Amino acid sequence: MANARMRNKAEDFERMGIDQKIVAPWEDGKRNGAQPGWIEWWYFDADLDDGTKVNLNFATNPVIGSPEEGLHPFFYANVQFPDGHEINDFAFLDEADCSFSEERCDVKIGPHTFRGDLETYQVHVEDVKGISLDLVLKKTATSWRPGTAYVDFGEDYESYFTWLCAVPRGDVSGTLVRDGQTRQVRGRGYHDHQWATGLLLNFWNRWLWGRQQSDGYTILVFDSVSNDATGNVRFPWFCVQDAQGNVVFDNVEMGPGVDIRMDGEFVLEQTGKTLPSHMVYRFERDGVKVRYELTELRFLVGNDQYAMAPAAIQAAFRSVGAAPSISRHAAIGKLTIERPGEDPLVVEGEMHYELSSQYREFIVDPADHVTERDLAAKLPLVPQPEWFEAPVATTGPAASDIDEGGEPDPGLAGSWDCTFEGPMGKSNMKLVLEVDGTTLGGHMEILRKKQPVQWGIVTADGFEATALVKVAFRKAEARIKGTRDGDSIRGTVELPTGLVTFEGTRG
DSSP states (O other): OEEEOOOOSSHHHHTOOOOOOOOGGGGGOOOOOOOOTTTEEEEEEEETTSSEEEEEEEEEOTTOOOOSSSSSOOEEEEETTTTOOEEEEEEEOOOEEEESSSSSSEEEETTTTEEEOOSEEEEEEEEEEEEEEEEEEOOOOOBBBBSSSEEEEEETOOOEEEEEEEEEEEEEEEEEETTEEEEEEEEEEEEEEEEESHHHHHHHEEEEEEEEETTTEEEEEEEEEEEEGGGGOOOEEEEOOOOOOOEEEESOOOOOEEEEEEEOOOOOOTTOOEEEEOOOOEEEEEEEEEEEEEEEEEEEEEHHHHHHHHHHHHHHHHHHTTTEEEEEEEEEEEEEEEEEEEEEEEEEEEEEEEEEEEEOOSSSSSTTOHHHHHHSSOSSSSSSSGGGGGOOOOSSOOSSOOTSSSSOOOOGGGEEEEEEEETEEEEEEEEEEEEEETTTEEEEEEETTEEEEEEEETTEEEEEEEEEEEEETTEEEEEEEEEEEEEEEEEEEEEEEEEEEEEEEEE
């Protein structure tokens, strides 16, 4: 039974105070509350003229949500340089160091900010692995949303997922700092805003999202299929704008004039999933025929989110047949629009698209959902997955191999800048340590959150400590073990989700 629908009727617009044609600045402000599990983010990307690609995400909560009331602000940055260098960084920030305006897009997450009024945006990213950004995004298209931007889910439509494309296309200029060297940059940019009442798994099986900016035209496509629990309903959002930002054609729902075909299957090594490499979208309305064809050129970036998840989260994914993954690809996009009595409009060029698949297989045809139905119990909209509530065992202080009667090591005191590596890849950590004889105190700063040392011991032979941390929003203890060699330290951090190694130098 289908229980997913667009909030797209005239009474929906009137009740929400939303203009059917014009997007208002407040729509790009904070829209969600702080209820457990709710998510919201502001996304920005840019293709710079020198080949550098920038992807940023400013979020009130990470995409996995939170079982706790309140906000758990999250920041993600990915910058790819034409010389092959790439940075990936993510951080949880204290709510006290963050702010979100409801009047317009005015987002502050720690030192990073994203502010704008639907016309001009300022982007500031401060020292992420040696990269800093100060960019201006000036819109050159028209803000667009499908209907009110809401898709409602559930028997009583009690849950929702949204998409507001605030800047389908814009000019980017500003500065980029890399390893202390500042340079001027220019390019094209994009910004959208999404908010929802729960995990993506609650709503979607998969989607294709992409955009094309070429020959004076901007093309948006967001083709989503809801999961088995919500009826496998398809929402093919599509919009074409000309150089002046006029909407040449758009579509928000399935209908008799909509036809979609996906074929050319291939297995993506990074996720192990079979994906389509050729997509054709056809729309026909009031005598106008639109055809948009995508042919995959190359894989850009992606990850197997299931493989990256800690064991407890993997178990929760398996319990519902889920295996989330995401990948981005370059493609040739060819648009053809035929109007009676006019020459066809043809636009062709390179575009980028994203494939997000929440389950073990990428479902090409919504009518063929046997894989999800056979492998998974239907995923309930409420409550959140069980792993949110499952307890995490804590180790607590334990007997140490370090002899308290050994020679003290006062040289360990101070600040240490570290890099740790584990199942989620590399990231930064800071240890701020206090030494009183052989007693060790201080805190561990990971993902820019301070985690206090509860117990510690240090001698010239090494050091051990336990620090209180949060794992998947639950409190747990991490055991730190390491040694110092002059102005360098190295060791391990044992967490309930696994062991990570670290190396550091004096800060």
